[in-house]
Amino acid sequence: MIWQLDLLILTLVVVCGIATITVKDLLGASVIFGVYSFLMCLLWAEMGAVDVAFTEATVGAGVSTVLFIAAILRTTRRSKD
Amino acid sequence: MKHLQEKAQSKPLGESLIVQTAVRMMIPFIQLFGLYVIVHGHYSPGGGFQGGVVLGASFILMALAYDLQKTFGYISERTNAILGSTGALIYTGTAALCAVLGGYFLDYSALAKIIPMNPIDWRSMGIFLVEVGVGLAVMNIMVSLFWDISSGGKMDEGL
Structure with a gap:
């Protein structure tokens, strides 16, 4: 528990969170969301919740990013209706 | 992005020898690590869910580097469904067996009536059985x- 490190990671988490919802490009948004997940994993590991950090690293940063990108590749640039 | 999407719509993303070789070398280690996480789940960080996701990620990696047909060679759709259901059945079966044998739901010490062992040892063994079930179910759900x-639900070549 080093509060300076906590604060640094937390700032980056907030920046990534805001960037995720403001970026127009869906692929960019999902990549930034992966970065957000990984920073949350770092934050949890740093605060001593190793089990939660492990879950976040595998599910949040690993599988869900792949699933998002797989879903985005099935979309088209402009909506048809 | 647009280029990628056009490429994905016209043909599969293309194969790369470097990526395929790297994935082929990494997959056994990823699966070994997943098994390690499941087996050591009850006294170290990790457990059935995380280990299951790591095991599933190895098949997802294979599907990304090659195509879906290659993964069907290792784990077919039918095997996938059967294994996933078996995992859920192991979990609920262990829990219900405890209740049937006179203990509470998920009270593993009641299992000492089947195999005589110290109730404290059975609590450790019981959570291991549950985590194997959870790991199987999660792995197959992630792959599926x-x-x-x-x-897109067609189960053809994939990305």
Whole structure:
């Protein structure tokens, strides 16, 4: 528990969170969301919740990013209706 | 992005020898690590869910580097469904067996009536059985989610 490190990671988490919802490009948004997940994993590991950090690293940063990108590749640039 | 999407719509993303070789060398280690996480789940960080996701990620990686047909060679759709259901059955079966044998739901010490062992040892063994079940179920659900999303439900070549 080093509060300076906590604060640094937390700032980056907030920046990534805001960037995720403001970026127009869906692929960019999902990549930034992966970065957000990984920073949350770092934050949890740093605060001593190793089990939660492990879950976040595998599910949040690993599988869900792949699933998002797989879903985005099935979309088209402009909506048809 | 647009270029990628056009490429994905016209043909599969293309194969790269470097990526395929790297994935082929990494997959056994990823699966070994997943098994380690499941087996050591009850006294170290990790457990059935995380280990299951790591095991599933190895198949997702294979589907990304090659195509879906290659993963069907290792774990077919039918095997996938059967294994996933077996995992859920192991979990609920262990829990219900405890209740049937006179203990509470998920009270593993009641299992000492089947195999005589110290109740404290049975509590350790019982959580291991449950985590094997959870790991199997999660692995197959993750693989099946990726199959369905990447091929649009058609189960053909994938991305």
